Each structure stands twice: as structure tokens, then as C-alpha cells.
Amino acid sequence: MKKRAKFLTNVTDVNKIYMRNVIKDGDIVVDATMGNGNDTKFLAELVGQNGFIYAFDVQPQALEETSRLLEKSGFTENVSLILDGHENILKHVDREVDFVIFNLGYLPRADHNVKTRPETTIKAVEGALSLLKQNGIMSIAMYTGHDGGKEERDMVYSYLEKLPQDEFSVMENIFVNQVNNPPQLLIVEKI
């Protein structure tokens, strides 16, 4: 009997399913939480030579790691690595975008005190929504296991669930039979 690969591993992989279906060659995209650069690289592969990626992080370490990762994979053009908080997105991105990704929380294997925070996250989300093209997509993965994660999740969630349904579609993805604060993925489309 043919063996099947695991499908629903975690919200990161579920998010990749959406990204593969949403992002096209030539798209303009934003990685609002660069971190170790894995998403930045994945986005670079999806948008190709005709696309463009803006990636944000406040940690020089993140830019170094991402830079190395992109060079190794041959994706160095069409990427702007920005050493600034994502709440300043509107200072750096001055055109409409197709897709924005947020992976909230802290960077694994780095200083866990450096993490996204509710106030700056909300400002970044507002900015990102204003930049989205019609039918552009924003995806936000939220983790509640770490200190402050639940407050951030609640603030982002209550902001997004109040978006008017004639302007935005907001879809939640969550593993409902997992104990211990399962991560949550929100997908927002501008209508």
C-alpha cells in the first residue's frame, strides 16, 4: 500500500500550503518577522526574479543569518533586508503588496526576551493591511506558550475579528484537539 506523507504537521506547514497557493511569480511580498530567514527564503523562491521581498527584523543576527541563507540559495537580488521594527513598515514600503507574513513570538535559538510585542505588532498589522492590494493576503501565526504570548494573541485576535466583513475576510486555523496552547494561524484577505 502506498504510504502517505504527514499533512497537518503544524501551523507553519499549513501556512506554506496557503503561501504556495496565494503567491505568484512577480509578487511583491513582506516578511514582517524575518527571524532565521526561512520564510524569507521560501518567499524568494515563490516570487522569483520578477518579484520583490521586504523583510524586517530588529536583530542584526537575523539579517546576518537571512543574508547567508539567501546567498547560499542564490536569492540575493530583489530582497531588501531591513534592520528596523515592523511597526515602521510604512517608512520602508511605499507600494502596494500582494502578501505579508507575520510569525509572532521570539526567534528560536536566540534571546527569548527579544520578541514581538502587542503594541508594535498591532501597528505593524495596521500598516500591512493598508499596503495590501485588493485580494492581497496577510497571514499571522500566533503562539501563546511564551510569556506575553497570550496577551499578544488576544490583542491581535480581537483587532482582526472586528475588521468589517465587507472589507476583509478573516479566517482562523487552529488545532482544536491539542492541549497546551496550540498555535493559531489567521489568514486575512483584503476585499
Added chain:
Amino acid sequence: MKKRAKFLTNVTDVNKIYMRNVIKDGDIVVDATMGNGNDTKFLAELVGQNGFIYAFDVQPQALEETSRLLEKSGFTENVSLILDGHENILKHVDREVDFVIFNLGYLPRADHNVKTRPETTIKAVEGALSLLKQNGIMSIAMYTGHDGGKEERDMVYSYLEKLPQDEFSVMENIFVNQVNNPPQLLIVEKI
């Protein structure tokens, strides 16, 4: 500026994204709620000549419509249209399957009194879960706008959210900023 197509239209389309990513050529699949046959036809395209589809409905009208639809599209082999309630799934399907789809509620443009019901739905879901291969997927779209829909949704939801997380992953997809009983999609993977 390049125009984007709408992405998050409704749970049916979100479900199609999953199906395209889950179902491979040669897969054995079950359409537990044949209805007008649209899903049956979509499944037939995905599994191809080497796959097989079992489709269930209690209404002769559903089998007639689906039969016509499949003939028009040239998919008549490798499909078994079964005039029986999906609660009897184990009487008709005697091998492991890769994927099962449920679209609960009633058939649009038909008698709205003929609809799925909590007790038989749960029995069908139990049967379907027992048939799934390792890493096989079940998807259930639930609608709560019609009479009895909310009871059915509650019963299915509380059954699925209690599935042990070391045996099944249960992911919910729901539009959180929609009023008026937005439909809900549950994706279950056997681990």
C-alpha cells in the same frame, strides 16, 4: 498593476485548496455527501484513472445528477455511486482510504427537509475515521444557518475536538469576522 484573484471566498474553496494538496493520482477517496456531484467530479479529476471514488447519497436525484455530470466530463470508470446513507459506509467500503469529504446540511435546489442528521452523521464520521490510512484526511464542512444545523455542528464538533491528539490532528477553519452563522471547515488527519 497585476490584478489578483479572490482567494478566501468560502469554506468550499478553502477546502479545494486542501484537496488539491492532499489528494494524489491513484488515491482511494470517499464523497460522503454526493449531492449535486460537484465534489465527486472534482475528486475524480484528482485521483485519475488509477484512483477510485465511493460516493454516497440517499436521494436518487443526487445519483442521477452526479452520473450525468461524470459522463459529461468523461469520468465514469473508477466511481461507485451508492444509494444509501453514509452511516452505512462500512457496508460498502472494505478497504483503507486516503481521503473522505463531508459537506453537511441539505442539497441546494432540492428538498430542504432531506438533510444530514446528527446521529447518522456521527456514525458516518466514526466509520470514515476507521477507514482512513495513516496520514489520511477527512474534511467536514458544517453549516449552521438551517434548522437543526447548529445541533449537528455542535455534536460533530464536540466529537472531533475530543479525539486523542496522538491519534488524530483536528484543525478548524472558520471566518471569524462574519456575522450570521459562518460555515466552518474541520480537517482531520489520522496520525
